[in-house]
Amino acid sequence: MEQFAFTTLSVFTLVCALGVVLSKNAVNGAMCLLLCLAGIAGLFVQLHAYLLAFILILVYAGAVVALFLFIVMLLDMQGGQPSRPRGAGIVAGVIAAALLITGVDLLAVRGRLPDTAPLGHSVGSSLKLYSYELFTTYLLPVQVMGFLLLIAMLGVIVLSRRMAEPEDPR
Amino acid sequence: MTPHLEAYLMLSAALFAVGFLGVLVRRNTLVIYMCLELMLVAATLALVAFSRFNGTEDGDVFVFFILTVAAAEVAVGLAIIVALFRARQTVQVDQLNSLKH
Helix, strand or coil: CHHHHHHHHHHHHHHHHHHHHHCCCHHHHHHHHHHHHHHHHHHHHHCCCHHHHHHHHHHHHHHHHHHHHHHHHHHCCCCCCCCCCCHHHHHHHHHHHHHHHHHHHHHHHHCCCCCCCCCCCCHHHCHHHHHHHHHCCCHHHHHHHHHHHHHHHHHHHHHHHHCCHHHCCC | CCCCHHHHHHHHHHHHHHHHHHHHHCCEHHHHHHHHHHHHHHHHHHHHHHHHHHCCCHHHHHHHHHHHHHHHHHHHHHHHHHHHHHHHCCCEHHHCCCCCC
16 A cells, blocks of 8 residues: 555656656646645655655745746746757766666665665654754754845845846936 | 665655756756756655654754755745846846856
């Protein structure tokens, strides 16, 4: 049953990811990204990371994709055709594909990952343990992250202000 | 029967590859940005799978931080793209070649 759910979710996620890459219209691409993220949230649930699945839906599907759609509609753009890859692009693609295939081959054939059964009894589901970790071991990163969010907010405000100024004298 | 760790890692690698393909093939800056997000999420999937199969919380906490940084990154990146569009009236990468010459 669990295997079936995993297969379904992974095929769904991969098809939606291909939809992001191949769709001509940017709005369709954003919608495919939304579905892809929903599939990944399902995989997170299967991995017992319930909080992360919730955050993924809330932050990514709720905020990020909405922001993408907003910008796509604001700029009123065409999707742009996937252009013919030229010399350097082909070389980079071949090298990347070779690296990836080598990595997957190493993992599947030669790599020996111990304990393929999941350990711990739904550790990820314990919200209390999670927040305890967050506010003891990882207290400094949490504060740094808050500072980073502040900087990002100020940066976005400055970016949208600065670009408006040169247009005023015209 | 539960899926193995290798299955999750291969799915993650495949998702990453699809995102990378999009970055290479597409010419629209916004679509390239979406594909970058796809690559980021593929990496978080691998982290969550490792965390689950290792029986510790650390990978999950790390993914929490990645999601936070990604949200900030998307806000700043989209602001830059909008600023670029205002300056150049286009977001197609083959027309944004001022730094090339």
